[in-house]
Structure formats: structure tokens, C-alpha cells
Amino acid sequence: MTETMHEFIRTERRGDVAWLTIDRPKKLNALSVQLMSELSEALAEADTDDSVKVVVLRGGEKAFSVGYDIAEEVELEVSTAEQWHGGLSNNIGLTMQVWGLSKPVIGMVEGWCLAGGCELAMACDLLIAGPEAQFGEPEIRFGSGPVTLLMPFILGQKVTNELLFTGDVIGADRALELGLVNKVVPADELEATVTKLAQKIALTPLSILRYTKRTLMRAYEQMGLRDAVQGNLDLAAVLNSADTPERADFTELVASKGLGAALAWRDDRFAGLD
Template sequence: MDSGRQGRGRRPVVSYRTILYDVQDHILKLTFNRPEKLNAFSRELVRETIEAFQVADLDDDIHLIVVTGAGRAFSAGYDISGGRDDQERSPYGWRLHQRENLAFSLQPWQVSKPVIAMVNGYCLAGACEFALMCDLRVASEKATFGEPEIRFGAGAPILITPWIVGLTKAKELLYTGDTMDAQEALRLNMINKVVPHEQLEEETYRLARRMLKIAPENLRLTKQAINKTYELMGLKHALEYNVEVVTIMENTETEVQRTFNQIKQEKGLRAALDWRDARFRET
């Protein structure tokens, strides 16, 4: 990654390895760019995305941010193809890792400009939560949402789902790991609009341009006021508490986790995921 910051009000020159950063007509299009991995969130992508949001927040020419994924996925969630690194092998190290993931997921919430998630395909696990942290979500009819990581003993990284869909449905989704199509996500108020796949970018940018007719100062202040309302209701405290829960969960080995990890080690991630999902097809 190479970034040159030139201060507020001047366009920074920014390039990254795992994301694309393109500004046109006051809109930043930020694209997760690991299509060969379904844009899975690597440590590098997490850190580059945090940096990109911080750079965008300082650029007065950017009034709105659109986030999407390259290829056929928004993102499949956090990259679990490798093992834990040295830092993650202890509970304390895992907690630091989870706090970085929380900082990443909070970027759409904390940036002062409105953020639209343009969901073009798979939007799963941590990616589903990242999209839910965006201000608005426009989805292709081909999009798929859910948190299937629950099925192999992982915890929801930030647990924003109850704040969006409500208590009852959140418990169903997080107790089963079930996924859903875009129409079901719309019914649950997880997204704002479902559009034909080939019209996704056109319709997302139509919404973005409509929002840009509002003064950027008003957009930022309105976002700040709405977000503050939820923070006063305890949202950030709840997300922080979930870091502790997930740290315990990830360091409590269950039979399901042992089997999943053994299959992953012996036969590969695809075989482990097939085993995970086959257990739920039996019921």
C-alpha cells in the first residue's frame, strides 16, 4: 500500500494491494479486490480498508462512499483458509485480533460521510456484519446473506444483527447459521432495495446521486445524530462486550470445532465447509 496524504480538502494519491479506491463526482467507490478468494477479509485487506476510510474522511471532495466487491461476491467474510498466526495463539492475542476486526467493521459507522453497501453476491459472516454497519444497502437479486460461521463454532464478529432485524429473528439466524436470499433480507429490513443484477450499479448510483443533492454538511450531521441515538442506547457497549464473548468462544474447543479443524487440516477448507453444511441438510 502506498498513500500520500495532502491534508484536508486536497485529493490524496492512494493505491492498495487488496482494495480499489476510485473517486468520481464526489463519490468514493471502494472495492474489496480479492475475487479469487471471494474477497475474503485477510489481515492486509482489513488494515488497508481501515486506512482507506480514514483517508476518505479527510478528503473534502468525497461526500459519499460506495462499498462493493470484485467478481461474484461482496465478500465471503473473514479468510479462514490459513491457521492462526503467532499472535492469535493465546487468548490475549486473539482478543487483540478481535479488537482489530471490530475497528474494521466500525469504519462505515464512524466515517463522517454516508456509506452505501452495493451487495453484488455472497455477503456472509463478517462481511454480512460489515454491510449492516453501512448506512444503506442495495442488493442484487443474486445476493446471499447470513452468518454460517456459527455452524463450526465461531462467534459473530461484532453482533450487529439484533440491532437491525430485532431480537427474535436475530436469535433464529444466529442459532442456526441459516443464509437467505435478497428478498428475505429485504423483508427483514436488512437491506433497503433489491434490484436486477445487471442494474445494481446503476440503481446504487442513482440513490447516491439523489443523496448528493443534500448539502454534505447536512448529510454528515444527520448521520452523526442518528448514530449517536443508537450509541446512547448502548450499541457500542454491546459491540465491545461481544469482543470478550467471541474471545472466550474461539478459545473454547468444542467437538464441532475439533472435527471441522481436523477435516480442514487433512482434506482442505472446501471439505470442511461441505461437512459443516451437510449436518444441517439432514434436519
């Protein structure tokens, strides 16, 4: 086993499987600009290395990722539709890099898997979750919305409508019932389960894996997946720049009292309704 370290991404080679770990625990693996750049680089390296057959993407015990780094966005004073369009293009680029990787990607999810982190997980070919995993896109509750619109193709219309209109977060068992994840296993069995699955897939010749994944991607893209993602980019840029009282209050709280206070305010608005 060999290991390569970036500041926020750790890459381990276990035979013909590359394990990529998002490692920013103090921020619950929030996707900062630097983290996304490091992850993109690690994905590209695994994709072009013919000795790698399968990629595993995981976070930590508390969070796969809570999504894009909102505090960083506030600090950078991203506000106009044009500014949002540029930033969101980068975010979509990373998620679609996972989606379009030429090799199978297994996502291993523990804890929070929210917003952009949930989109990153949905882009994986297979998802194995621990019992405490939590999935959702709650950003609508403060005036934002999904960036990479994958959910309709994975969950279907009615469930997607419910989750994106309400911002509800669902647990691992509900995610399994809806088909968002392939399997839920006890936390102490999670890594072993993912290892066994990756090793099983890696027995298939690399060229066959590549062509099979290409065929599956094209099937979804014939249904309009890439067009939907690209079309949503323009709308998301406008949505994120919309001048609403809720968005203004949330942004002011992030700047003055920190992200934790802003998220508490957001969730308090829905207290008793969840």
C-alpha cells in the same frame, strides 16, 4: 474518474462519490489482515477528503465478502482467548470504522455476504442488493460466532436469535422483507441504482450529511449499540477459543484438506435441515 489501486482494494473517484471495491476474487473477498488494513486506509482517506460526500463499498459479482480469512487464522495458530481478543479487536475496529464514518456509506452487495462480511455490510448506512445476494452468519455451525454484534439493532430480537442460533443464510428477498437491505434490483441495474442513490445524497451539503449521520449514530448508541459490540468482544474471544469437538474437526480439516473441504463438512452436518 480517478482510480487508486492497492493489492486488494480499488478506489475510484466518480465526482464527489468514492467507490471502494474489495478485490480478492480468488478467495471470494475473504477478509485477510492485509485486506482489512488496506480497506481501513482507503476508508480513512475518503473520510478526511472534503471533496468526498458519499462512499460506496462493494465487492464482486460472486461475493461481497465471505467473512474473515479462516485459513489465515488457522495458519497463524490463533487459539487462546488472549490471541483471539487481539485479532477480533482489529476486526471490530474495521467494521466500526465503516459504522462511524462521518459520511454516508452505501453498501452494494452481490453474491455471498457472510460472517464478518455480513457485519461489514450491516455497518453501511444503506444496502442495495442484487437478486443473488446471500446473507448470514453461519460461523456458529463450526464453533465460532458473530464478532461485531450489530444484527440485534438492525433486525430485532426474534430474527437475530433465529439466524445466530441456526447459522441460516437468507436470500436477497428475505433480507429485504426483514429490513436488512433497502432495495433489491436486477443485477444489470445494480450499479446504476447505487450511482443514482449516491448522487442524490451527494446533493446535500457535506456538513449537513455529517451532522445528520452523527445524530443517527448517537440514537443507536444511546440504545447501547457500542456497549453491546464491546461487550460481545470479550465473549467472542472466549467463544472462539472454546475446546469443542466440532471446532477441532473443522480446524483440522482446514489445515489438512483446505477450507473448501472444511466448509463442505460443516454444511453436510446440516443437510436435510435447511
